[in-house]
Amino acid sequence: MHELGITRSIVEIAERHAREQGAVRVISLTVQIGALSGVIAEAVEFAFEVCAQDSLLEGARLIIDAVPGRGRCRACGAESAMDRFTYACPHCDALALDCIQGEELRILELEVD
Amino acid sequence: MCIDCGCGPTDHHHHHHDHSHDHDHSHAQGKRTLRIEEDILAKNNRLAGNNRALFGAKGLFVLNLVSSPGSGKTSILERTLRDLAGNIAFAVLEGDQQTDQDAARIAATGVPVHQINTGAGCHLDAHMVGHGIEHFDLDALDILMIENVGNLVCPAAFDLGEDHKVAVLSVTEGEDKPIKYPNMFHAADLLLINKIDLLPYLDFDLDKCKAFARQVKPDIEILEVSCKSGAGMEGWYAWLAQGVSRKKT
Ligand SMILES: Nc1nc2c(ncn2[C@@H]2O[C@H](COP(=O)(O)OP(=O)(O)OP(=O)(O)O)[C@@H](O)[C@H]2O)c(=O)[nH]1
Ligand SMILES: [Zn+2]
Ligand SMILES: [Zn+2]
Ligand SMILES: [Zn+2]
Ligand SMILES: [Zn+2]
Numbered sequence: 106m107h108e109l110g111i112t113r114s115i116v117e118i119a120e121r122h123a124r125e126q127g128a129v130r131v132i133s134l135t136v137q138i139g140a141l142s143g144v145i146a147e148a149v150e151f152a153f154e155v156c157a158q159d160s161l162l163e164g165a166r167l168i169i170d171a172v173p174g175r176g177r178c179r180a181c182g183a184e185s186a187m188d189r190f191t192y193a194c195p196h197c198d199a200l201a202l203d204c205i206q207g208e209e210l211r212i213l214e215l216e217v218d
Numbered sequence: 219m220c221i222d223c224g225c226g227p228t229d230h231h232h233h234h235h236d237h238s239h240d241h242d243h244s245h246a247q248g249k250r251t252l253r254i255e256e257d258i259l260a261k262n263n264r265l266a267g268n269n270r271a272l273f274g275a276k277g278l279f280v281l282n283l284v285s286s287p288g289s290g291k292t293s294i295l296e297r298t299l300r301d302l303a304g305n306i307a308f309a310v311l312e313g314d315q316q317t318d319q320d321a322a323r324i325a326a327t328g329v330p331v332h333q334i335n336t337g338a339g340c341h342l343d344a345h346m347v348g349h350g351i352e353h354f355d356l357d358a359l360d361i362l363m364i365e366n367v368g369n370l371v372c373p374a375a376f377d378l379g380e381d382h383k384v385a386v387l388s389v390t391e392g393e394d395k396p397i398k399y400p401n402m403f404h405a406a407d408l409l410l411i412n413k414i415d416l417l418p419y420l421d422f423d424l425d426k427c428k429a430f431a432r433q434v435k436p437d438i439e440i441l442e443v444s445c446k447s448g449a450g451m452e453g454w455y456a457w458l459a460q461g462v463s464r465k466k467t
Contacts (some may be wrong), residue, residue: 107340107341107371107372107376110343110409111258111375113257114257114258114261114262118254118256118258118260119254119281122252122254122256123252127247128247128252130248136258138233138325141401143371143374143401144375168314174417177273189397189400189434190400190401190403190404190433190434191397191400191433191434192433192434192435192436193258193430200432200433200436201241201436209238209303210257210258210264211255211256211257211258212254212255212256212257212258213254213255214251214252214254215251215252215254216249216251216252216254217249217250217251217252218248218249
């Protein structure tokens with residue numbers, strides 16, 4: 106359950122930015138979570154309300170931007186979906202997929218007041 | 219000591235870093251969108267970077283041992299420390315949710331050890347390691363071993379500043395663990411398959427296990443060991459010696 110710590114970081118980072126910009130509250134925040142990041146979006150959603158208590162994020166809407174995994178084959182160059190760490194290229198079977206998308210774990214934007 | 223995390227020497231564990239001063243920002247700027255694009259693990263990664271720079275400056279080879287509970291991390295450490303005492307100077311950081319039993323086992327080998335209790339936390343992070351190493355004289359060491367909390371999920375996400383994650387998988391756990399917990403095996407550079415002395419009593423398929431591991435990490439190195447019988451341990455020791463000499467040059 107490292108999502109609890111992750112969610113605390115989300116609140117900490119968002120609150121710091123909001124304060125720096127003189128906001129009095131955060132209305133919504135958009136968080137990008139890649140399918141290969143090792144973080145379960147549902148667990149973040151579950152932890153968010155508790156972590157946001159007594160911060161500028163209390164009552165804020167959490168928008169999760171789920172990023173699917175994608176890989177590019179070093180052998181044949183083809184791109185394919187890569188929703189788990191499986192390095193077999195579906196086009197040529199080589200164990201040579203490089204992950205090009207899906208490891209994101211970022212706060213994208215805040216809507217503040 | 220801890221310039222970067224901002225905590226003083228006495229408030230190591232329960233500190234809060236948000237010393238907000240609450241200036242009155244009643245600028246009435248209204249509703250607006252702030253584009254921030256900040257990495258959620260940025261703080262951990264920054265502290266891990268500091269650890270890594272320090273380890274680099276000291277020529278210290280650092281391993282982060284990860285596995286499910288009971289795969290044999292502490293046993294492997296105990297045997298390794300006893301067998302290599304005199305050749306390589308070790309220190310061990312022990313991460314456990316509760317108790318210092320593992321640390322006591324390590325201390326019995328005579329190697330400097332420091333225990334980090336994570337409490338409810340299911341992994342070590344770079345901040346804990348940054349403070350943990352304050353207990354050692356890094357100049358006197360060749361290898362720092364960090365035994366992470368037994369957990370195949372969470373430690374994968376947290377860089378501690380180590381040179382390599384070493385995943386330990388014991389043959390009693392089943393050969394499919396690498397594909398069930400792909401993030402962890404993907405993050406590791408070396409896989410130790412432990413307890414091979416038990417293979418005759420199990421239907422664990424070694425080849426299948428290695429194939430699964432390579433599916434999630436094509437270039438992972440794999441060594442088969444038993445810290446009970448000692449089988450395969452020289453391969454592990456050679457791997458360690460190589461790492462030390464690479465780090466010293
Ligand atoms: N047969 C056999 N048993 C082993 C071997 N290595 C460890 N064990 C046993 O496995 C059990 C767990 O070993 P530990 O070294 O405590 O495992 P650990 O990974 O440190 O456990 P946690 O710190 O709780 O995650 C102990 O009873 C060990 O004696 C081995 O190579 N062969
Ligand atoms: Zn966890
Ligand atoms: Zn291909
Ligand atoms: Zn600190
Ligand atoms: Zn242990």
